Amino acid sequence: xxxxxxxxxxxxxxxxxxxxxxxxxxxxxxxxxxxxxxxxxxxxxxxxxxxxxxxxxxxxxxxxxxxxxxxxxxxxxxxxxxxxxxxxxxxxxxxxxxxxxxxxxxxxxxxxxxxxxxxxxxxxxxxxxxxxxxxxxxxxxxxxxxxxxxxxxxxxxxxxxxxxxxxxxxxxxxxxxxxxxxxxxxxxxxxxxxxxxxxxxxxxxxxxxxxxxxxxxxxxxxxxxx
Amino acid sequence: xxxxxxxxxxxxxxxxxxxxxxxxxxxxxxxxxxxxxxxxxxxxxxxxxxxxxxxxxxxxxxxxxxxxxxxxxxxxxxxxxxxxxxxxxxxxxxxxxxxxxxxxxxxxxxxxxxxxxxxxxxxxxxxxxxxxxxxxxxxxxxxxxxxxxxxxxxxxxxxxxxxxxxxxxxxxxxxxxxxxxxxxxxxxxxxxxxxxxxxxxxxxxxxxxxxxxxxxxxxxxxxxxx
DNA sequence: ATTCGAAAAATAATTGATTATTTTCCAAAT
DNA sequence: ATTTGGAAAATAATCAATTATTTTTCGAAT
Numbered sequence: 001x002x003x004x005x006x007x008x009x010x011x012x013x014x015x016x017x018x019x020x021x022x023x024x025x026x027x028x029x030x031x032x033x034x035x036x037x038x039x040x041x042x043x044x045x046x047x048x049x050x051x052x053x054x055x056x057x058x059x060x061x062x063x064x065x066x067x068x069x070x071x072x073x074x075x076x077x078x079x080x081x082x083x084x085x086x087x088x089x090x091x092x093x094x095x096x097x098x099x100x101x102x103x104x105x106x107x108x109x110x111x112x113x114x115x116x117x118x119x120x121x122x123x124x125x126x127x128x129x130x131x132x133x134x135x136x137x138x139x140x141x142x143x144x145x146x147x148x149x150x151x152x153x154x155x156x157x158x159x160x161x162x163x164x165x166x167x168x169x170x171x172x173x174x175x176x177x178x179x180x181x182x183x184x185x186x187x188x189x190x191x192x193x194x195x196x197x198x199x200x201x202x203x204x205x206x207x208x209x210x211x212x213x214x215x216x217x218x219x220x221x222x223x224x225x226x
Numbered sequence: 227x228x229x230x231x232x233x234x235x236x237x238x239x240x241x242x243x244x245x246x247x248x249x250x251x252x253x254x255x256x257x258x259x260x261x262x263x264x265x266x267x268x269x270x271x272x273x274x275x276x277x278x279x280x281x282x283x284x285x286x287x288x289x290x291x292x293x294x295x296x297x298x299x300x301x302x303x304x305x306x307x308x309x310x311x312x313x314x315x316x317x318x319x320x321x322x323x324x325x326x327x328x329x330x331x332x333x334x335x336x337x338x339x340x341x342x343x344x345x346x347x348x349x350x351x352x353x354x355x356x357x358x359x360x361x362x363x364x365x366x367x368x369x370x371x372x373x374x375x376x377x378x379x380x381x382x383x384x385x386x387x388x389x390x391x392x393x394x395x396x397x398x399x400x401x402x403x404x405x406x407x408x409x410x411x412x413x414x415x416x417x418x419x420x421x422x423x424x425x426x427x428x429x430x431x432x433x434x435x436x437x438x439x440x441x442x443x444x445x446x447x448x449x450x451x452x
Numbered sequence: 453a454t455t456c457g458a459a460a461a462a463t464a465a466t467t468g469a470t471t472a473t474t475t476t477c478c479a480a481a482t
Numbered sequence: 483a484t485t486t487g488g489a490a491a492a493t494a495a496t497c498a499a500t501t502a503t504t505t506t507t508c509g510a511a512t
Contacts, residue, residue, distance in 0.1 A: 008292070009292070009293060009464090009465065009466090009502095009503095010465080010466075011465070011466075012292070034492095034493075035493075035494070036492090036493080044466080044467095045466060045467050045468070046467090046468085046494090046495095047273050047465095047466070047467070047468085047495090047496085047497090048465080048466060048467080050277055050494085050495075050496095051273075051276055051277045051280050051465095051466095052280075054277050054278075054280055054281045055280045055281065055283075055284050057281070058280075058281045058284035058285055059284055066234070066235070066238070067235060067472090067473060067474075067494060067495080068473090068474070068475095068493095068494080069474090069493070069494065070494095079379075079380070082378040082379060082380040082381065083380060085378060085381075086378065086380055086381055086384065089315065089316070089319055089381075090315070093315055152308040152311060152312065153305075153308060154305070154308040154309060154312055154388075154391075155308065155311075155312055155315075158312065158384065158388075162380075162384075165380075235472095235473095235494090235495065235496090236495080236496075237495070237496075260462095260463075261463075261464075262462095262463080270496080270497095271496060271497045271498070272464090272465095272497090272498085273465090273466085273467095273495095273496070273497070273498085274495080274496060274497080276464085276465075276466095277495095277496095293463095293464060293465080293502090293503060293504075294463090294464080294503090294504070294505095295463070295464065295504090296464095
């Protein structure tokens with residue numbers, strides 16, 4: 001049974017590829033995005049690429065410099081800090097709404113998402129870094145599950161945009177905080193099931209800020225070893 | 227002295243036109259955006275239009291329905307409420323940061339922006355509705371000035387996106403609350419100059435929620451008279 | 453009268469060519 | 483040696499044509 005809706009257009013496929021390549025660092029921060037090179041790499045025409053880059057510019061992953069081409073959005077500690085602070089603002093608020101309004105289906109989805117994430121974290125802790133993209137996807141799914149019942153589509157989509165920006169920084173340094181992050185996730189799930197929004201917000205804030213600190217240190221170390 | 231940077235490309239001009247036409251209701255919510263009709267109306271080619279619509283879809287003003295064309299984003303009371311709540315979350319937070327960190331230059335810009343807004347509000351109160359787009363622009367500038375010193379570019383740009391969505395609802399109903407809104411603005415300016423973030427947040431929350439209520443009532447009245 | 457399937461019409465998506473703009477290179481002037 | 487200006491090369495922006503997909507229409511079957 002072939003689902004026609006599951007076959008994206010050529011342009012949509014290339015958009016997803018390029019977006020992922022930026023988030024996962026395969027297109028480096030600040031890199032010029034020459035249309036002819038992108039055409040060769042992604043196998044779509046220049047006009048289609050312009051459409052994609054315009055979307056990515058609106059998404060914030062690409063910088064469009066009027067008539068001077070496009071470049072991958074740069075990264076900086078300041079930007080990461082701003083992203084993290086905005087993520088905290090949005091996600092803590094959404095968490096609180098979700099903890100208040102979530103039903104038993106929501107609880108089940110939180111538990112299921114945590115289980116999947118925990119499986120990946122176990123693998124990462126044991127040294128298997130090959131699952132890192134899956135791990136980050138489950139990390140997203142877990143955080144999304146926690147806030148899913150917040151009652152505002154706009155808040156969810158805005159949070160998703162910010163989360164992707166945060167994710168990009170994590171993929172660029174690709175550090176793993178090990179048991180500490182896994183414990184945070186477990187604590188978040190417990191807070192969700194006991195509907196303790198204050199605890200949830202405190203854990204989440206700490207979780208994010210520690211992640212930022214860890215990423216910034218990793219970026220410092222990277223610069224020193226370069 | 228001709229500033230080359232001030233001559234936007236054909237595509238950029240059309241993007242701004244179409245965006246404004248959506249915000250100011252000249253392209254109605256839910257309306258199909260047929261490429262051939264847009265080409266005739268805005269005098270750009272279909273490929274350029276696709277690029278523009280892709281951007282506007284990423285902005286949230288247009289809905290792209292995969293392979294079935296584009297439509298102006300719909301409006302609803304639920305959406306307006308979500309926008310308002312997110313605006314409150316972002317703007318109150320940014321207000322607090324701004325009130326804390328703003329310097330004397332910031333104070334001057336708040337006073338100046340309030341002055342310009344007040345001039346327009348005086349005209350609106352006296353019955354001159356012809357200045358309504360200028361009035362809404364100064365309304366934006368005033369609110370932007372209040373939060374300008376919040377210290378986060380990302381917060382400012384995210385807030386700007388939400389504000390535009392809120393603005394669209396206001397332009398669609400084009401109601402004016404008269405002296406009540408003007409008093410809120412005055413109170414906000416006073417709170418800013420006295421660095422009273424708690425008062426500022428209370429006024430702002432009330433200001434936005436009353437505006438929402440007013441818009442929803444106006445939309446109900448519109449539906450009854452149609 | 454209703455349903456189904458095929459063809460036609462309409463519209464979306466993509467392409468490559470053309471036009472417009474920016475960047476680089478190089479020779480002449482200082 | 484440095485600066486300036488113009489030409490060439492590179493690249494961005496736009497276009498119209500072609501291809502792909504969706505929607506509408508209409509005749510045949512039930």
